[in-house]
Amino acid sequence: MTVKRVRFIQELLRFVGLEGRVHLEWISSAEAGKFVQVVTEFTETIRRLGPNPIQRTVRPFKASGPRRLGTSSAPSEAETDAESSEEPAAASHL
């Protein structure tokens, strides 16, 4: 069941562009060496991926302000887009 769910979530996250941040590995309590190796590798992987893009892309909610209305929010959308277009350099070579 675990592997089914994890494989599904990995595919779903890949589709929305957040891949590489979920990993599943079976390690027995007797395999200390494997544990260290897997955790080290995964830490490195995550470090290379950089900080979670959700916090950077998702705008904090402001109760008022004209920027959230209609076309006036266009510049901020463009920024978001431009900003993320740099990201492939960091994330596309998976």
Add this chain to the structure above:
Amino acid sequence: MIQQIKSWLEDATVDIFIGYRDVDGHAVPHGYTADRLEELGNWTVGTHRYPLETFALHLARIHPEATIGLLGRDCNQRALNVLSVWNQLHADRIRVLSLSCCPSALKTRADCSYLVPRKSGSFKHQVGVDAEMEAAELEALPSGERWARWAYEFQKCIKCYGCRDICPVCFCAECSLESDELVGTGKLPPEVPIFHLVRATHMAGRCVDCGLCEEACPADIPLRLLYRKVNAIVEDLFGYQTGSDTAQPPLSVLGDRVELEPLPMEKTG
């Protein structure tokens, strides 16, 4: 069609027939019964759609013995299959009168509110995910841009729960989208992307691709594309076809063999 329903009601093949009634030019879902046959005078059929099987489900919960007839398009039929797979409806208590819907070369007429392609503006094309896009087109984009586009779509959500409320296969008494631990109730805006991905996860092996959620969405989020992909994943990984398979969906049964391997760690260096 009216004759057929009339005879079903008269010979008690069905206790109630759910279809549409014309009310001042608007089609409104209506349950026709044998003691008020004259109401069939206001019978109407057109491109409008409601999840009639949801009404059938509510009726069946109150009157488990009743036989329910309903007007069914292909998507209603798939939803009924899913509801019966999930043990929500007894297939033998449901009679469906088919309505021509999804267009094909064999049909001169098709009735569905989804037949007119939706048009998006250039801004959405530039920064968002267009509902007419194919999953493969989106996957061809670099992952950072893919995320930025989905984030744009998800951030428009006003958390109206319209997608869940209209959904013919959302039958759970307790909904994860109302769980404080998962999404946080009573707060706006919804947490992006948790709200949408929780719903997407629950649509795996369930979504019948009727498109009602996308039609109901006031923020124009391409939900159908997302759920279609979710079902494509289920089909690719487990060979399960939602809507036509009669077995329990793979994510709700343990299974007797392990067929999947965990993926190796992705090398990003």
